[in-house]
Amino acid sequence: MKLVTAIVKPFKLDDVREALSEIGVQGITVTEVKGFGRQKGHTELYRGAEYVVDFLPKVKIEIAISDEMVEPVIESITRVASTGKIGDGKIFVTNLEQVIRIRTGETGADAV
Amino acid sequence: MKKALLAFGLSSALLGGSAAWAQEATAVDAPNSPVTVVTTQTTPSDPIPVVTESMSSVEAAEPEAVLDTGDTAWILISTALVLLMTIPGLALFYAGMVRKKNVLSTMAHSFVAAAVVSITWIAVGYSLAFGDGNAFIGNLDKVMLAGITTETLSGSIPEILFVIFQMTFAIITVAIISGSIAERMKFGAFVAFIAIWSVVVYAPITHWVWGGGWLGNDGALDFAGGTVVHINSGVAGLVAAYMLGKRMGLGRESMAPHNLTLTVLGASLLWVGWFGFNGGSALGANGSAGYALVVTQVAAAAATLSWLVTEKIVRGKASVLGGASGAVAGLVVITPAAGFVTVGGALSMGLIGGVVCFWGITALKRMLKADDSLDAFGLHGVGGIVGAILTAFFASEFIMGDAVPTNLMHQLWVQVEGVLATVAYSAVLTFIILKVLDMTIGIRVASDDERMGLDLSQHGERVD
Numbered sequence: 001m002k003l004v005t006a007i008v009k010p011f012k013l014d015d016v017r018e019a020l021s022e023i024g025v026q027g028i029t030v031t032e033v034k035g036f037g038r039q040k041g042h043t044e045l046y047r048g049a050e051y052v053v054d055f056l057p058k059v060k061i062e063i064a065i066s067d068e069m070v071e072p073v074i075e076s077i078t079r080v081a082s083t084g085k086i087g088d089g090k091i092f093v094t095n096l097e098q099v100i101r102i103r104t105g106e107t108g109a110d111a112v
Numbered sequence: 113m114k115k116a117l118l119a120f121g122l123s124s125a126l127l128g129g130s131a132a133w134a135q136e137a138t139a140v141d142a143p144n145s146p147v148t149v150v151t152t153q154t155t156p157s158d159p160i161p162v163v164t165e166s167m168s169s170v171e172a173a174e175p176e177a178v179l180d181t182g183d184t185a186w187i188l189i190s191t192a193l194v195l196l197m198t199i200p201g202l203a204l205f206y207a208g209m210v211r212k213k214n215v216l217s218t219m220a221h222s223f224v225a226a227a228v229v230s231i232t233w234i235a236v237g238y239s240l241a242f243g244d245g246n247a248f249i250g251n252l253d254k255v256m257l258a259g260i261t262t263e264t265l266s267g268s269i270p271e272i273l274f275v276i277f278q279m280t281f282a283i284i285t286v287a288i289i290s291g292s293i294a295e296r297m298k299f300g301a302f303v304a305f306i307a308i309w310s311v312v313v314y315a316p317i318t319h320w321v322w323g324g325g326w327l328g329n330d331g332a333l334d335f336a337g338g339t340v341v342h343i344n345s346g347v348a349g350l351v352a353a354y355m356l357g358k359r360m361g362l363g364r365e366s367m368a369p370h371n372l373t374l375t376v377l378g379a380s381l382l383w384v385g386w387f388g389f390n391g392g393s394a395l396g397a398n399g400s401a402g403y404a405l406v407v408t409q410v411a412a413a414a415a416t417l418s419w420l421v422t423e424k425i426v427r428g429k430a431s432v433l434g435g436a437s438g439a440v441a442g443l444v445v446i447t448p449a450a451g452f453v454t455v456g457g458a459l460s461m462g463l464i465g466g467v468v469c470f471w472g473i474t475a476l477k478r479m480l481k482a483d484d485s486l487d488a489f490g491l492h493g494v495g496g497i498v499g500a501i502l503t504a505f506f507a508s509e510f511i512m513g514d515a516v517p518t519n520l521m522h523q524l525w526v527q528v529e530g531v532l533a534t535v536a537y538s539a540v541l542t543f544i545i546l547k548v549l550d551m552t553i554g555i556r557v558a559s560d561d562e563r564m565g566l567d568l569s570q571h572g573e574r575v576d
């Protein structure tokens with residue numbers, strides 16, 4: 001089992017959600033985050049003070065899936081979340097040791 | 113820039129067009145509408161209505177003061193308008209500009225100012241400000257408003273109404289100071305400070321200018337409180353900012369406003385409320401009040417525009433905070449002059465005020481090196497000084513008639529005298545009060561409390 005973590009631009013969230021549901025992914029967790037890579041921030045002016053804001057709003061999507069689904073998920077996200085401009089985001093794939101469904105107590109592949 | 117000009121041009125064209133159309137419409141209507149002659153039969157039993165208002169205003173021209181219900185009604189409304197300027201006007205204006213962890217504490221400063229100063233004013237403030245006394249201070253004859261009945265008059269309005277009208281000025285003066293001390297002052301120290309300051313600083317200066325004291329007698333022109341309210345509070349704020357020290361993290365961490373929508377709402381309430389501030393200072397429901405409203409509006413509008421243009425040129429963008437600040441700057445600048453200048457004078461004063469106050473909160477602020485968090489000095493202090501001085505130049509015979517100052521240099525000197533005296537007295541006394549408070553209870557919050565935010569540390573409350 002793998003945990004796929006994708007950081008994407010906020011307006012791409014709906015596209016990613018649709019694309020994932022088309023390939024059969026049934027659950028995701030979404031968090032609003034801030035961050036930067038190579039994308040530049042912006043400057044804000046308030047009366048006498050200037051603030052450079054480096055952090056840009058992004059959305060983090062976490063998907064727990066079986067090993068076979070990793071490639072299709074990566075392909076879907078990459079396809080719909082890309083704009084071609086700097087700041088599109090990244091996808092991280094990590095190992096999941098254990099998954100438990102709280103309601104039924106199912107574990108492992110049955111819980112994903 | 114091009115878009116702004118296009119929008120401006122389009123709206124002027126539309127407005128001009130609609131005004132012309134409206135005029136045409138009325139011109140067309142007249143010849144077409146049938147002339148109807150209405151006759152009313154007056155029977156002997158119909159009483160002829162007696163117009164009391166005009167009779168009493170005729171009587172008021174004579175030495176004995178008589179209540180004028182029109183004047184009284186207008187000052188009653190103005191009192192409410194000016195109180196609205198503090199709660200919630202100034203409360204919102206300032207609260208939007210601080211970080212979210214300090215929003216409640218900033219609103220509390222204005223709110224508690226209304227509470228504390230209401231008490232100190234009726235207890236002793238009014239008596240010291242407006243009681244008979246000497247050139248520097250009133251006496252204590254009117255402590256707890258002794259001797260003022262429901263019938264007692266002050267000019268053509270009840271004196272008790274004058275008391276509370278002036279109270280709202282005292283309240284907002286104190287609330288303005290909270291702009292300089294935002295985000296780091298102990299609440300208890302603030303309460304103690306304003307209680308003492310309203311009696312020891314505000315009341316005397318009021319007495320000098322309006323209460324029969326030396327500045328008024330010298331001929332200083334201050335229609336609605338440019339000196340008494342704005343220079344006074346601006347300077348006190350600056351001194352307080354120096355004494356409190358800079359906020360932790362200034363220059364490194366973001367102190368950006370957490371919600372400028374509150375600030376715009378607050379600025380709007382201030383603008384509308386200012387009709388009571390300047391219009392009510394005419395102390396009558398008359399043309400002087402009406403003209404004061406017009407010059408107030410024009411100055412606010414002109415300063416908003418000149419600030420926005422300046423900001424666009426200097427910074428590249430015209431900000432909403434800038435527009436709101438410009439409006440307040442214009443309102444401050446016209447305050448001492450609202451009953452003395454023509455609409456042309458107001459236009460000039462507003463345009464100048466917007467630019468000078470912009471300088472006040474940028475370059476001047478950097479030079480002064482105080483953390484005047486919300487620019488009480490930059491807007492109110494600088495604006496008040498500019499207004500006081502420009503009043504000498506723009507005071508107009510067209511408005512003032514025979515009362516207009518005859519010698520410009522003399523009047524200019526008197527205005528400067530008022531500025532200097534207020535700056536000196538307010539600065540020194542504010543310093544003394546804060547020094548004593550700091551030595552006894554301490555005025556700045558502990559660094560952990562400042563880090564946590566004043567809402568939690570001072571009030572045990574949070575806005576999510």
